[in-house]
Amino acid sequence: MTNKQRIMCLAPARAAPGMVLDKPVYDREGAVLLTAETVLDPAMFEQMIRRGVKAILVRVPDNRDEETIARELVDIRARIETIFRGPGSAARSELRDAVLDYRIESSR
């Protein structure tokens, strides 16, 4: 078992106490609500929700082995191929590449 961590994007209501913020949280006016590296507690969830925070980036332990990660990447590529099947504009191809990069990045 390694101490590898992965970054996940969650709605504040989905986060759990003890998770660590990877990026600072801003409110709707752009003021810093919580700084990076803050360890979350339940009072903070409520504060974020009240201030209209939609999503936060947290670090969680990553227990996946290399084989699992590789398998996930194969599935991701296959899914993108499937939903983007058939011909389309250059803009559609750009969208496909952006979604593929995003999925690969999020699975690492």
Place this chain on the structure above:
Amino acid sequence: MTAPALDRLVGYADALPSLPEVVTYLVRALRDENADLETLTQHINSDPAIVARLLAAANSASTGVSKRVQSVGQAFMLLGADRVVNIILASSLIYRYDERASGFSAPLLWRHSIGVAICARALAEQAGINPELAFIGGLLHDIGRLLMYTASPGHVLKALDRRQHDDIPLIAAERAVFGYDHCDAGRVLASAWKLSPDIVDAIAAHHEPDGYGNEICDLVHIGECLCHALDLGELQNNRVPDLSELACAHLGLSWPKFASRFAEIEARFDDFRLALGL
């Protein structure tokens, strides 16, 4: 039996429940900068069913607010006006039009529509265009499908079969069966409901926005493609529709840049699904 002609479709609009009064008001109020919170609250309070659903959504697990929300005024304070308005719009539509049959499911259609609404809203925020109008356009973009189903459920199921069997876009299958598609039908219903011209166009043009020169059309069209691309709403046979180069150019959209908002869009979608029980 042949499918009902487009010019006869409006006759079936009466068979659909009309839009709740508060929804028509909200759509108008969103365009009116002078609309105040107090009047808005009064209108919402005039429909007890809507108040009940708003409070239920406000108190649902997804909002995470520990104090119970007991009034519309409190909901505005805790959730913010945008969120309250969007919850009301979405929940009143979803509960009023709850058609389910084999092959056709209104809840599934609403789940997709919420996805498109959230995508269109995020795109509007990025482009500096009225995000609430974009949200409404997205929410209502597929209402033509409801009207076609009301007019002739058998032909709708036939079109869905054809899409599945031939793996073709839904609008192509609809045109083959009906001679028109749900964008045309949507224009008919949106006009019958006297929605604003922007929204009527956005509904009519969400698959082919070129030539309209209307930002809301572009936003709803791109929102539709993005919703499919992000797989929001677990659609059967999901396929990303063709994306207009022109619409993307109008909004000055760069996908590599906009990708930084994908995670937020997914989180907002999850949040809405939970709040509305979809």
